[in-house]
Amino acid sequence: MTDSAVAVILGKKEKFERTPDRRQEDFHDRLFELEADGELVVQRVTGDFVEVPTKYGIIKKIQKSNLWHHKSCGQCGHIPGYSTSIFWIMRKLGYEYVDPEDQTSCTAWNYYASATSNQAAQAAVAVRNFAAAFETGNFPLIHCGTSYGHYKEVRAELLHDAALRQQVTKVLGRLGKRLVLPEEIVHYSEWLYAVRDEIRARAVRDVSGIAVTVHPACHYYKLVEGDAIFDPDVYHGQRTAAVSGLVMALGADLRNYSTFFDCCGFGFRHILVQRDFTRSFSTLRKIEVMKEEADPDVVLTHDTGCVTALDKSQFAAQAHERNVGVPVMSEAQFAALAMGAHPFKVAQLHWHSTNYRPLLEKMGIDWRAAWAEFQEEAGRLKSGEQEFLTWADVDA
């Protein structure tokens, strides 16, 4: 065969080699191998943890307490009730955490928008944050879907590219830090999934009459998809269980729609400088389809960009008499509301665009009274009686 004329001809053809088994490797093997070789430090999961199933059957460990919150710039900047709700739930469930100042953004929103960075810079930013978490002894919990997806990409590149590893190690050396990777890269929605029964046990509001559609974040389950949670009890394991698993645990009316797999239209660059695209995609391919097929009371998702695109895009679409007008929030905010969180002091819904008041009424929340309370607190800050609202004020 090798001597045949055809083989000679085909021998000239470029070959695109890949393993026949499409499943991704279990990255842990390489991670621990490099640790044994002294090339990097692995931050282990410690204390109480939950094992969860991922797409190709690899078990993922979710540490429950002592978490280092890797915040999201889009959440903290424009959807502050998102981050606040994550913290609030953790406090209510009695888990310890650190809200660090020695954290930077993953900078991946900018990278996917503008490409004004490079592989080494992105990797160095990621592992600098991981090193900062390691130094506190708390395990990183990633708030943003894009940070989570990008960090998984970075991990794969560092594990398999010795030159990149060397370059990043050198940069970290200038910072007095070692190359640290956590045993698992964990998204907050995975933590919520892991403790969903505890959340349900603390729920004080009946959400069984609330119709919910879920938008899964592309960067959560399309980037390095083998590391996302897939549960046979949620969509028969054919779609990611993040968000939906929590919605089911809370007993809400989870509804299906046909463009579940579609992106939200965020686009990274587009949401900032070319929003006609974002508005069109978000409303025509997601919100209108959900309204037509499922008529939800709320859309729940688990990423910064998705909440932004799906919520903010609906205002302008109203001018075109499109079938829009459904509130959008993270599942963290929804779960917090179900657990009795204040809609403005915790969920911060006044930062959202689409009308959320009918949803609150359906959940049995008197939003007028809640807003009056919020305004009263604002008055105390305006008068100088108090400079900041604290967790104690929120829990009062």
Added chain:
Amino acid sequence: MPAATKDPYLKRDHVAGHSDVDRATKERLISQVMADSRFGDYLYGCYECGICVAACPSARFYDFSPRRIAQAAARRDVDLMFQQMQEDIWECSQCFSCLRCPRGNNPGGVITIMREVAVKEGLHSAKDALAGYSRIIYKIMSTGTQVSPDMLQPDAFPDWGPEVKDVSENLDLWRRMLPPETMHTTTTGWQVADRTLVELYVIWLETGALDMIAQVDQGIHMILEEIMEEKLEEEGIEI
């Protein structure tokens, strides 16, 4: 890379477009794309099935196709890849829905690399696509957080509804009403420690990320360079 005269995909000028750019320049740029260490993991040929196009949000609203990206890259079609670098790549949403490819291709990843080269080389497509975006580059590189509360201004986001005006008018007060102490800020998403910023600046400088900015916006590059050098000098750090 085959010699230009032997390239079966070589096109006549009016088809290839960008006839102001010579073939050697195009080959140099495309060689940079293919030399990226990620390229081999992002491309395994193309079945031409179109699944990536079906999943792609940008393909629905633009004359854009991730399949064309994968096919051009697999063929090493220098003219077409250059044309895509100038005309197509900035339409991509970078959502990576195209990773649904049954062949295991990552057209979105190939585009990330093509964009990086477009930025490094200062191609006009990069400058055009990033016009109006400089303030974001400035924000992320200088503060370590990408979007800040004070960006929520009605003139910047008139299509986001009246709540943007409410937020901007009450910004300082509403930020102080956030229970997490790190989030009382208005110019950054959260409070970033000074030492952390210094570390971030070292990363931008050591990895050449800051140099890339000079190609797309010299003004922002100069400002960023000055800020970083001043900060590092204060800390006694030499790059």
